[in-house]
Amino acid sequence: MSEKLALLVPEIIVFLTTCIVMVVGLSPNLAVRRSCGLLSASGLFIAAILAINGPAGDGLLPGLTPYIKAVIALIGVLLVMLVAGTVDREEDARVSRGGVFNALRTNRAEFYSFILFSLTGAMLCASASDLIWLFLALELTSLPTYVLVTMSTRGTRSQEAGVKYFFLGALGAAVFLYGFALIYGGTGSTKFVDIASIIAQQGINQITLAGMILAIIGVSFKIAAVPMHFYTADVYQGAASPVTAFLAFVPKTAGFVSLILLLALVGWDHGTDKVSVGHTLPSQLRLLLWVMAALTMTIGNVLAVVQSSPKRVLAYSSIAHSGYMLVGLIAGPGDYGAGFAHNGIAAVLFYLAAYGLMNVGAFAALAGLERRGRDGRPVEIDSFDDLRGLCAGRPLLGWTLVVCSLSLLGLPPLLGFFSKLPLFTSGIASGEIVLVIVMGINSAIAAFYYLRFAAVAMLEDPSDGPKPLAAPFPARAMSGLVALVLVISLSFFGDALMKASRNAAVVEGSGVRAVPASPSPGHKAGDRHDAASPAAAPAQRVGA
């Protein structure tokens, strides 16, 4: 029990921060209220450090737990910076003009605490070692986001988006809960380790298989993949840009972590020897994921091309990115001896971190701009015209947008390329050549619309008429700057992150070639793992 608690220290820290923020956000003192963002960011930062130095998980992928928690918490810091000023702007203005503070009219406390709740949920997903835990964690990730979407702007669009998101989210949850129930029915246990060993010993029966299929389809809501992708564009467009960035990263990460944990129950090395070339997932699941991956990336990219609103483009592109990552899930962890390039799970984990950064950067540029609406209130920009000539007018925002969109496109030498390359290598290593070609062609389709971002911001002259104003929140531009610097620098110095993601992607338990968990994985442990040459790996296994 105490071990499990030790594992949850980062989540507990974030949860405590949530409680503090909930109270602080209601303080009558404006300066204290404004410290919500700073408090949340510090809580997340501490949680990230604790996660990096924390113990490995007790599930099938022990290394995954600290890695994902650290990634979520660190990108969570950026997201908290990005959401600065989303709520309570008018209330603050009224109070600073001398109005009387009314605790009923402020939303700050709920807003930040919901963000932290959702992040806690995503981190808990990574700690899950049980189906029920996983379900609760996934719902804790999603439920706050329905509220966040609704309260993010004052327009009716946000309300519409929130309602759509909620109902479809509930549908998704029902589907995967049904799947979880069937998995329990088929194996007689909710514990991952037990389920995995039962499947490893007895093979996968029809009920379990049906459960897995339903679970995968249900979770595809979280990652915005076909067949549960329909909400994406409307919801992303309806929410305020910072919240959209949040939606595009946090539920997606939670969803991919869940998919990895679920697929690890079945195992990729199902009855195969060490030098296997093809897949080792049960053929039905492989086919399902294959079709999902191909359709997701193609539909996402093709629909993104025809959009006229930047946020809708990014929404559809977010669908496409899920499709790319599904390739890594199909590839599986591969042969550990062959390293990172073989490991599709490591590729997905690396991609999640990279996508989080690029995504923050792209949305920071959108969130950094606003217009005055007809009633004098600030409204978000939502057209490519507003982005014209951004590099000349506001170089920081402009170049952040250009670099991040080219990186999302996968243009070398930016981070997006080096996160897509492992998906290519692991896809080819698992024999999925056709899927890799589909992915390549999709990357080319993506060039249509990412190039548009770059071209509009970098090459065109500003349009006539009133130019968009800078949103008066330096934290937003700051998060963009951090993302920009990381997107460029990680493509040269990102090796530590790659190592960490590789060590996070080691499947233990049912696998034929189990590798022992290191005593304390994470970045530090990653380095130690690396010090041991591949040849020494078998010795390690024996030692354990």
Next chain:
Amino acid sequence: MELVLLILVPLAFAILIALRPAQEAKFHAVIGTLLAAGIGVNALGRFDWGTPATMQLSAAWDWLPTLGLRLSVGVDSVSLMLIALTLLLGPICVFCSFTAIQEKERTYYGWLLVLQAAMTGVFASRDIVLFYTCFEFTLVPMYVLISLFGSTNRKAAATKFFLYTFTGSVITLAGLVYIAWFNATQLDSIGIQSAGRWTFDIAALEAAAQAMPANVQGWLLLAMMCGFAIKIPLFPVHTWLPLAHTEAPTAGSVVLAGVLLKLGTYGMFRFVLPFLPAAVLEYAPIIATLSIIGILYGGLICWVQTDVKKLVAYSSVAHLGFCILGLAALNTVGITGSILYMINHGLSTGALFLLIGMVYERYHTRSMKELGGLACKMPVWATFMVFFTMASVGLPGLNGFISEFMCLMGAFQAGDKWGSLPGGTGGDLGFWYALIAGLGMIIAAMYLLYMVGRVVWGPLVLPAGHDDHGHDGGGSHGPLPTDLCAREIFVLLPLAVLCIALGLFPKPVIKALEPAVNNVVETINATGKRPDAASGVKAMNDLPGLPSSADVRHVSDADVSVASSSPTVQWGGALSGGDK
């Protein structure tokens, strides 16, 4: 170290340009390109020309070692010559833009320098991912240059250029990654110890790729050609080129024709030929046929152009066709000629684009209908124009001739249908390929001379608004005199000198290229299921006992490969004869 500096110096100056005021951009661009050229001269001096086929000036650092990447550079004579061409065209592109580019100078010169760095990186890379990174990254600067500084239809042209080449090269990447995977784990399946870990080192992957079964090589050939054929461009994927060329600013066209197109042929030389010998042997006739279609089709389209720049752009399609034909000949003469042609085409076509740009700056038209008889107004320009047209046509004594001839010679010798060809090297091309491609030379002469005849000679025709007299006072030229100014002559002169030098004394260059090419040819012959010279003799002795068609082919190849041990010598002799 020189190679790294060659990449970093232009990048550093590009950043400097971005940070300093616009008035200084020109100055920094000149210094940056000249400094790079100076380092390049130093590199040429440090290169050991006694062993031109080995990789030299190498340097390597770890770069994301978990994924197996290395920042690894090194050059042989082929790479170094193409780098030299890049470095030569660098300052020329800067100098030729002084008057043409009046606004957004920082953007222009900055991206021009980034482009130079990326192109140098392509030729210097010894790691496939580094190669691909530079190869792809050339798209961004070129996209910016075309879509900001091009003419009317520039945005469509830039987008088409970007999407076309990006799509192709993604497939190429998939092919290259497949080879890396094969090297990492799959060599076991054909009885070789696998590396067990991923590497993208070109030399290591070359060995692995050669060991692949022929059908896999065939697929990889298709994948790789997706990227390279579009870049070259090979018929029928050439359609982006005329648009991009026509819309690009002068310096953009010069770089595009001079170096960027060579990235494709260089990729073929560096990756396709040595990596996939069995597939290349099998599909060489198809590639050669496509190249010949390109030669004839490009030439015929040139003939009906009225836009001078478009004419030269389509002539690139035709000229690059010769390049590919030479590569597809798969013998020393053909491939050497092809590489020489890459350099020569860069010089002469680059110069033609410069000349057309100079006229465009003065008269703001490129239409043959609006221009004529310029010789009487611009005698210096006309002299250069005629000179470079002749070089492009392939007039003996100028650079184009020797390389075009070598490409055709290679194609001719690469056939054994007629039995004992002198110097024949075996292969599936031969007399007809050479003959039909040779028609392309005649077509080239027709359209280029026709163009010169209209624009340079004949009655004076100027676009409306430009009277025949007293131009010097007119404001429409801006600061430009009627005829070329000293700066423009200075830009053209080095190209002209090199055209003459390479036309009269190509031997040192050919001698430097040949060992590197021989390596590739030997690789193809040795691993592409052909007997080399020694075993060829043996095969010939066994002649009567060999029934299958595959073996018949062996024999006929062997037959000529006995003679092929000396073609380079013969050829060298022929050239030295030409020197006199």
